[in-house]
Amino acid sequence: MIGNTVHPLHDYIATQIAHHLKSSTVVVLYDRNGDLKPFFGETGADPSIGGRLDKVRFGEVPANFTAFAGSFLETRLAIEDVTGGDDPERTLVYVSGTVWDEQGSLLMEVEKAGYVYRPVLKQMARIVLKQRFNDVQIDEILKSDAVGYDDLAKVASASADGENASILRGIFDNTSDAIAIIVRWLRGDHADQAIQDKGAVPELRKLLAVRLGLTLPDDTSLPRLRSVAQRHVLGSEFLLDTTSAAITLPGVSAPTTRDQIEAVRAVAERLRRDDADAYEDIANLVQGALGIDDLGIDGDAFGSIDTFKIEEFLVVGHCFRLIAARRFADARAIIEERHGSFWIERSQERSAVWQACRLMTDLGLVASEVQSTIAKANGTVKIWVDRYTDANGWHRIDRAQRELETVVQSCEEHIDEQALGIVRQVYEETAARMAEGFVKALAKADWAVPGATPQSRVYAESVAGSPKPVAYILVDAMRYEMGVELSARIAKVATEQKLRYAVASLPSITPVCMAALQPGAAASFSVVERNGKLGAEVDGTFLPDLKARQLFAKGRLPGSIDLTLDNVLQGTTKALASKIAGASVIMVRSQEIDEAGEGATSYARRMMAGVIEDLARCLTKLAGAGVEHAVIVADHGHLFFAHDRDESMRIDAPGGAQVGLHRRCWVGRGGATPPGAVRVSASKLGYQSDLDLVLPVGTGVFRAGGDLAYHHGGASLQELIIPVLTVRLKADKSGTNTKNQVEVQHDAAITNRIFTVRVSLGTTLFSVERPIRVVAVHAGRQVATIGMADMPREADGTIRLEPKKTVSVGFLLTDEEAKMLTVQVLDGNTDAILYQSKDLPVRLGV
Incomplete structure (x- = not known):
């Protein structure tokens, strides 16, 4: 049988046996070479076991079946009861591996009473195959001694289905898919012996010639034929995918007919898909054999298929050149074509390079978009803020830059320095233009954004009236764009949420801005000096540092608890629920962004990438502990560039009676406002103070302590516009453990x-x-x-x-x-x- 279907060869042999059984009742079938064992196996009998009587059917004729297994006495005893009476039953005795001895057979009595049948497999197969094939074709099929019953059964079955005769298909699991046969043969020599023994080499040659357009002399060995075929397939795909007609490969002539072109491409693609390791080995060998490395091809000469590893390197190099030329859209189009490329997916390092390349185009495209609209933002300060915070607003450039710099840390040695330098320059140019325009608009508006929520009112407007318990999560240095990402991250685990912006207090440094988020700040908030130390004053209490803020909050909110992000994330949800039980306000502090930014740049990039997920996990954990409401807010944002500010970007301090000096702000009295900076009095900012603030107009920094790449304290959009995210959580439902799905x-x-x-x-x-x-x-x-x-x-x-x-x-x-x-x-x-x-x-x- 083939599957569950009886095939023509089986049907014919069964018919012949049935005829003899009907006419002679007892048939002794001699099969010298055991060719028919598979046939009897298809009937349900076991021709290898002797001395047993089985009930079988040959076509529509039921009969007893027994097999000779070395003992004729055993065979005679097995059939004695069903053949020895006056009314013998139809019985077939199968004798394999023995030549019939007409004069001295030990079964002579049975044979004389019945019929001795000595069929020849290939003679019967010829009769069956003549229904579809001519004698020349049949001779080709039958000429090899290695062709047996199973092979002929598959050929006969295929011919019955209207398919051509094929020993080759039988060798490859009777598949009718010629492409699959070629692919499996190209991958290795596991079937070569069977192809050789069964005389299927001519059929293989014909298949390669017809489907792939590859013709070779008849005396080519199978290993040599495979090597040439591999070069033909991969070399042809390579030539078909290039845009340069001048490229030639030794010994490779790409097919010209549509069917052969499609077959070459299908074979190459299936090689990659079905056995990536084998394809990589084959492609590397062919790449060397054809001298692909020495062709001197530019990366713009390739299509969307990377046949050889070197193509990926050349194409990404071309993308880098386009980026260096600020042709971001052209580079992005090539990158999109390469999505899912075999060689990119084979290596995480190369994937990282392409991811960095894509992010470079993202940043370049967003920067171009922002720059085109900055010129149109010469209106009120509210227009500047709205264009920054809109759903498709300018904040996207900050996320694009952050994501790029995170990935670059893992593969910078493989990134083209010129292209990366250009993209970083584009970002810095855009950030500088944004800062200059916004600071000027803010100054013109008397340092207030009409209709915007001042940071000092966040607690009063978003936390004080919230149902209790409420989590109040204070995130140091989280830019607005990070709030947008967090909002998207928790969209499915929150029942309600609202993201809005607030305007951070100046100077945008942690002691000032964290104090502005305290209860009571809406009624009374100022930036002041006390005993030579700069800090904020809330309702008459001076808050210069974390300890002072903690004591103040505890006094204002007796039912509150103060935790760090680590406190929430570590330990079990049950332990957290016990810890916060009875608290009306759970204050959670995250300083990871600011602490990382003030340290090593590469570490900061990687650390920042994880804070969003940590905050989302924090919310899930709080929800599991029974907290249904949360407010997440930043004290200030930040500017973070790839390298230290150039000497030309460093500004001399104003001098005078200095109270505080940071990279992005000076606070004190008197002194001279340096070029590239602007001065604003604390009183103009609404503070009860005689201090002045001097801030860079663009993205420059004062010559002061602190990091030269990461900084805050100034009045750029990135530093001053902070996210306020109000969330209603799915309390007691999020994070249910349903493992192993x-x-x-x-x-x-x-x-x-x-x-x-x-x-x-x-x-x-x-x-x-x-x-x-x-x-x-x-x-x-x-x-x-x-x-x-x-x-x-x-x-x-x-x-x-x-x-x-x-x-x-x-x-x-x-x-x-x-x-x-x-x-x-x-x-x-x-x-x-x-x-x-x-x-x-x-x-x-x-």
Whole structure:
């Protein structure tokens, strides 16, 4: 049988046996070479076991069946009862591996009473095949001694279905897919012996000639034929995908007919899809054999298919040149064509390079858009703020820059320096224009944004009247764009949310702005000097530092509790619920962004990438502990450039009676306002103080202590416009543990800053796609961020997981101090844990 269908060869042999049984009742069938054993196996009998009587059918004729297995006495005893009486039953005796001895057969008595049948397999097969093929074709099929019953059965079955005869198909699991046969043969020599033994080499040559346009002499060996065919397929695909007609490859002539072109492309694509490792080995060998590296081709000569590894390097180099020429849209078009490219997906390092390249175009395109609209913003300060905070506003340039710099940290050695330098320059130029225009508009409006919420009113307007308990999360240095990302991140785990902006207090430094977020600040808030120290005064209380603010808040809010982000993230939800039980206001402080920014630049980039996820996890944890309402707000934003400010961007301090000097602000009395800066009195800002503030107009910095790349304190949009996110949570429902609903693969240890996690749907529980979120955490905090994924991420950061597909997620380790981490897969709608790994040790450099 072929599958569950009886094939023509079986039917013919069964018919012949049935005829003899009907006419002679007892048939002794001699099969010298055992060719017909598979036939009898198809009837349900076992021709290898002797001394047993089975009931079988040959066509419509029922009969007894027994097989000779070395003992004729055993065979005679098996059939004696059914053949020895006056009315014998129809019985077939199968004798294999023995030549019939007409004079001395030990079954002579039975044979004389019945019929001796000595069929020849290939003679019967010829009769069956003549129904479709001519004698020449049949001779070609039958000429090899290695062609047996199963091969002929498959040929006969194929011919019955209207297909051509093919020994080759039988060798490759009877597939009728010629492309599949070629692909499997090209991958290795596992079938070569069968092809040789069964005489299928001519058929293989013909297949290659007809489908691929490849013709070789008849005496070419199979290994040589495979090597030439591999060069033909990959070389032809390469030539067909290039735009230069001048390129030639030794020994390769690309096919010209449409069918052969499509077949070459299909074979190459299936090689990549079905066995990526084998394809990589083949492609590297062919790349060397054809001298692809020495062709001197520019990256703009290729289409969208990367046949050889070198193409990916050349094309990304071309993209970098386009970026360096500020042709961002042209580079982006090429990058989009390369989505899902074989060579990019084979290496996380190369994926990171392409991700960086894409982010460079993102930044360039957004910067171009912002620059084109800045010139039209010469109106009120409110217009500047609205254009920054609109859904598609200027804040997008800050996120694009942050994401680019995060990824660049993992692969900067592979990034074209000129292209990266140009993109960074474009961002700095745009940020400078934004700062200059906004500060001038703000000064013209007497340092107030009409209709905007001052930072000092956030507690009164968003927290004081909120149902209790309420979480009040104060995030140091979170830019508005980060608030937008957080809002998108929690969209599915919050029942309600509203994102708006507020205007931070000046100077935009932590002691001042954190004080402005305290209860009571709406009624009385000033920036003052006390005993030579700069700080804020709320309702008559001087608040110069964290300890003072904590004591003040506790006095104003006796039912409050003060926690850090770490306090919330570490430990169990049950322990958190116990800790905050009875508290009306849960104040949560996050200083991670500012602390990282004031330190090493590369570490800050990676750290910032994880804060958004940490805040989202914090909200989920609080919801699980019974907190239904939350307000997330920043004290100020920040400017963060790739490198220290150039000497030309550094401004001399005003002098005079200095009270405080930071990179982006000077506070004191008197002195001279330096070029590139603007002076504003504290009284104009509404403070009960005789102090003056001097601020850079653009993105320059004062010659002062502090970081030269990361800074705040000034009046740019990035520093002054802060997010206020009011959220209603799904209390007691988020984060329900429903593990083992996805299948996850990852290494047992993390030995590289870039590592991969592969996720697919479980095999039994789900049949439809679902959103997921993959995270890497330690002690409740995110320690690695997603650098790239082979499926596009949604606006909320989730990935669509589809049935029968595996998603590869590339992570960038952000905390190299972590000694271990845990991989989690979360439900994209509820943050429920679908999978959690064991602790994975981090061993960088191993």
